Amino acid sequence: MVQTTITIREARESDAQGIAEVHDAAWRHAYSGIIPGRELERLIARRGPKWWHSAIIRGSRLLVLDFDEVIGGYASYGRNRVPSMDYGGEIFELYIAPEFQGLGFGRRVFSAARKDLAEHGYTSFLVWALADNDSATGFYRQLGGKIVRRAYERFGSELRERIAFAFE
DSSP: OOOOOEEEEEOOGGGHHHHHHHHHHHHHHHHBTTBOHHHHHHHHHHTSHHHHHHHHHTTOEEEEEEETTEEEEEEEEEEOSOTTSSOSEEEEEEEEOGGGTTSSHHHHHHHHHHHHHHHTTOOSEEEEEETTOHHHHHHHHHTTOEEEEEEEEEETTEEEEEEEEEEO
């Protein structure tokens, strides 16, 4: 019998390559056809292993979904970046590699990030998602997120609507 250990833990420096691979695959899966191709490639290229390594050593709040040392997903989070909105924290990114999606791991990573935010005094928080990303918007609605703001983000010459989901 083969046993696999699945954990959600803080990122380590050695995870940078795995996080970059999840970022690449998950963004291609989530945003192909939503973010224009050239812009999507540019955004993915900015977040290689060096970028993630730097984020880890700077002390960014970053959790990983670890399958026996294979990174299957991650969440980054911290203080809300929109001070005009009355929410203390924010989950900046939550991505699961396509091959691990639909198995409940996203919910587990979300819960772990939510717990850590609360332990750091952020009992309310936001998560932004592109409106055209049906799987993300459905996921956050299913978790109880309430839409509190809509905004637009420019990708090259095109605008895409973003939705802020609030959690109390």
